[in-house]
Amino acid sequence: MIYFDNAATSFPKPEAVIRAQERAMRECGNPGRGSHRLAMRGAEILYECRSEAALFFGAESPENVVFTWNATAALNMAIKGLVRPGDHILISDLEHNAVLRPVQKLADRGVASYDIFPSFATDPGRTAERICRAAEEKITPRTKLLICTHASNICPAVMPLRELGALCRKHGIKFVADASQSAGHLPISVREMQIDALCLPGHKGLLGPQGSGLLIWGKDVFADTLLEGGSGTRSLDRVMPQESPERYEAGTVATPAIAGLLAGIREVRRQGIAAIAERECRLSERLQAELSRLPGVRVAVPHLKGPVLLLTASGIAPDALANTLNERGVCTRAGYHCAGLAHRTLGTPDGGALRVSFGGNNTAGEVFAFVRILSEILQN
């Protein structure tokens, strides 16, 4: 089998991740609920993971690291926790529905308004300065939040987080970054990029289990809560505690998934972000070069290089192509990838497109095999 759907979730998971998850199920009680041996073992795993994530993403402290069940939950918590009535929000034109839909709902309810700034993804002359200038032109006195994906989930476009962070700081705007496709693929520093809320899944580039996600707050960020409930602390209070991360973690967290995420982050650190990025980029370039020789195959934004490629083939619908590839043992994903806004930005035709996304396990041999299979399908 060839697995080219790493933008959906990484596969296969490292053995260390599987073992850590299983061990947590055997050894852990409910962390932060009591102080018996099993509860404390769970609490230790959580703290280790917070520490590892804080170090990996340049966060102020392990207490800034909040566990969520995926990036969507993290984004909803950050967006709805930071927005106040009457606020204006800016989002990029590459956003996933995990950003667009919460923002749209706030607009529909009359809580906040929003505008979209261009990523210039289709323009070979795109620069960070141009993107920031376009975003700045849309800032109003009511703009309080800017939300931007780091890397698109449908193409290799990367957004300039460092420059956007500086822009937000200059205007006193809170900056929320969606690192769903970049965590574990590209270097990220909450501190250096001046990010107020970094939202990411644990199960993609970080190689952890599904059901794990992180919301990492910047320094001194205090937000409203999306969920209220048991926090294992200050139980006589009728409100959530003020202290992060417990303030944002109502109810029992997914300790086994977090144990797996901890092992995943350690594996990514062992391999090294630079090595991972270089390997994925090499595969992407190789695939683009091979696809350019196949008549009727069009790769979106071919001037950009990265681990996610979007393609269409004349004469066959993307979903039919994905199904046929699946029959030949290749896992890809067709359609709109929960990112209608981004597809409109790229000018994807009706029916969507086929996405090929690489991970650390993929090889050049798989790229050549994929091209051969694709070529045979298109000839038939």
Added chain:
Amino acid sequence: MMPKETNRKTCFCGVPTVTQAMRARELLARAAIRADVIQANSSGQKRGCAYSVSFPCAQEKIARSILREAGIRCQRGSHDLF
């Protein structure tokens, strides 16, 4: 040299969350101060459950200073180990 009596006592730093208690323990461990995390006595807490990090009273001054510097605010208290 501390009197033997003080050496055997355990001091506590009460904190609101288990994460803060874990961080306190880590900070103290880096200074070679042996510390443990326990759940604080609920009957002594006006707001319900909380956690404490315990450490030898012989190292109380330095321990509290390390925690204070890291922004961890402790409720004072100590009791005998035995």
